[in-house]
Amino acid sequence: MSEALKLVNVSKHYRDFSLNRINFSLPTGCIMGFIGENGAGKTTTIKLILDLIKRDEGSIFVLGRDNLTDLKSVKENIGVVMEDSFFPENLTAANINRILKGIYRTWNEKSFDSYLKQLSIPANKPIKEYSKGMKMKLSIAAALSHDSKLLILDEPTNGLDPVIRDEILDVFLEFIQDESHSIFISSHIISDLEKICDYITFIHKGSIIFSESKDDLLEKYGVLKCPEKDFSGIDSDAVIGYRKNSFGIEALVLRNRIRGNFVIDRAGIEDIMLFYTVRSKGKQMS
Amino acid sequence: MKGLILKDFYNLGRQNKVILAAIAFYLIFSLANKDSSFFGGMLTFLMVMQTMTAMAYDEKSKWDRYALAMPVSRTDMVLSKYILGVILLVIAFAANLIFMVATGTEPVMALNVSLVMAGIGLFSILVTLPVLFKFGMEKGRYIIMLIFLIPTVIGFLGPKMGLKMPDESFMRLLPVLGLLILIISGIVSVSISLAVYKRKEM
Numbered sequence: 001m002s003e004a005l006k007l008v009n010v011s012k013h014y015r016d017f018s019l020n021r022i023n024f025s026l027p028t029g030c031i032m033g034f035i036g037e038n039g040a041g042k043t044t045t046i047k048l049i050l051d052l053i054k055r056d057e058g059s060i061f062v063l064g065r066d067n068l069t070d071l072k073s074v075k076e077n078i079g080v081v082m083e084d085s086f087f088p089e090n091l092t093a094a095n096i097n098r099i100l101k102g103i104y105r106t107w108n109e110k111s112f113d114s115y116l117k118q119l120s121i122p123a124n125k126p127i128k129e130y131s132k133g134m135k136m137k138l139s140i141a142a143a144l145s146h147d148s149k150l151l152i153l154d155e156p157t158n159g160l161d162p163v164i165r166d167e168i169l170d171v172f173l174e175f176i177q178d179e180s181h182s183i184f185i186s187s188h189i190i191s192d193l194e195k196i197c198d199y200i201t202f203i204h205k206g207s208i209i210f211s212e213s214k215d216d217l218l219e220k221y222g223v224l225k226c227p228e229k230d231f232s233g234i235d236s237d238a239v240i241g242y243r244k245n246s247f248g249i250e251a252l253v254l255r256n257r258i259r260g261n262f263v264i265d266r267a268g269i270e271d272i273m274l275f276y277t278v279r280s281k282g283k284q285m286s
Numbered sequence: 287m288k289g290l291i292l293k294d295f296y297n298l299g300r301q302n303k304v305i306l307a308a309i310a311f312y313l314i315f316s317l318a319n320k321d322s323s324f325f326g327g328m329l330t331f332l333m334v335m336q337t338m339t340a341m342a343y344d345e346k347s348k349w350d351r352y353a354l355a356m357p358v359s360r361t362d363m364v365l366s367k368y369i370l371g372v373i374l375l376v377i378a379f380a381a382n383l384i385f386m387v388a389t390g391t392e393p394v395m396a397l398n399v400s401l402v403m404a405g406i407g408l409f410s411i412l413v414t415l416p417v418l419f420k421f422g423m424e425k426g427r428y429i430i431m432l433i434f435l436i437p438t439v440i441g442f443l444g445p446k447m448g449l450k451m452p453d454e455s456f457m458r459l460l461p462v463l464g465l466l467i468l469i470i471s472g473i474v475s476v477s478i479s480l481a482v483y484k485r486k487e488m
Binding site: 051102152 | 287296343344
């Protein structure tokens with residue numbers, strides 16, 4: 001199966017927000033970062049993938065299977081981590097082990113124990129006494145302790161310190177070593193995504209702005225800096241968005257459309273996201 | 287499914303000291319007042335409450351959202367609560383039966399009383415679960431209180447308005463009638479809960 005996750009023309013309408021014909025796919029063996037502002041539709045998209053909410057239009061294929069017909073058996077192979085821990089707070093990791101053993105056919109107790117040790121999670125402390133980082137690590141340990149082929153992560157590293165984030169990213173990188181494993185991760189912490197992702201999908205106000213390989217993105221775009229008077233000479237088709245500062249103009253541009261001698265710096269994923277957002281506000285940021 | 291019910295027992299078990307204290311109190315009160323039905327009645331009531339409490343725990347930790355990402359169907363989620371209720375009532379039934387026989391009640395009488403209590407407990411669960419699935423604990427709590435107000439009011443005002451206790455021939459039909467009511471209520475209750483839960487947006 002070539003695609004771990006595929007969304008085709010997926011829409012969902014609420015009174016004051018809509019997801020509009022979302023299309024993207026995640027090739028097997030890769031990591032895709034899902035970025036967007038708060039309220040852009042990231043969590044809604046993930047809930048649609050897991051059939052937690054009903055879509056109004058389109059199809060979703062998880063590990064090659066339609067998520068409406070066969071989801072229960074597919075879920076044996078999905079590991080999900082969401083921003084809040086949903087484990088009942090009076091339970092301990094040992095309780096969780098026994099509960100999940102009774103839910104997942106492929107639950108691997110030894111694996112769970114070894115992740116608990118690796119991530120320094122106590123087995124017999126109630127979850128309400130955990131720090132935020134520990135709760136997240138527990139969710140991750142659970143997601144990895146059955147036959148997961150696809151990890152779906154909704155802002156898993158929010159609010160965690162850099163040391164724990166690094167620990168967690170290492171665990172993800174270890175997971176992806178197996179070519180049949182894939183990861184779909186939404187996050188605000190773009191530096192984390194830049195470290196590990198192969199693909200980046202950017203959602204803005206319910207629509208996908210782009211879904212491309214990270215390397216392509218970094219090659220295609222650049223941040224052009226010039227004095228204000230020189231800016232009008234630039235082909236406006238080459239400019240995604242720009243802003244003025246005290247030195248002149250800073251603009252996100254398509255490198256191959258720029259003629260002439262300009263200073264073009266590397267554009268990071270965060271730059272690309274910010275300038276695209278500026279563009280939707282009318283090309284200028286104050 | 288097994289994991290879901292285990293989770294409920296772990297959650298409910300956290301209160302074990304309070305529950306044991308309550309049961310001890312009912313026991314002592316029953317013995318002291320030579321009222322063997324008090325213990326059974328209160329224990330059954332406790333089990334019905336515990337079923338609701340299990341749902342409250344789930345709501346508090348937003349468990350459903352996480353659970354549905356696992357190989358668990360919406361049907362499993364609904365049925366597990368009914369099964370939990372039945373398990374708890376069976377425990378109450380057994381405890382009540384033993385208590386009554388141990389305190390001198392004639393076994394057949396004890397069996398009948400225990401069955402009736404378990405039946406009423408089951409009926410209560412069948413009424414409350416769909417309400418909780420639909421409205422959640424906060425709103426559901428008030429609706430349930432209202433629902434249970436009806437038999438209380440009837441029991442209180444009925445005699446004053448001339449309602450008499452049904453005669454003996456009716457009483458003999460009661461077990462069959464009761465079973466019929468339970469079966470029909472069971473089917474209706476589970477169907478409503480399933481329909482509500484399958485459409486719920488998490």
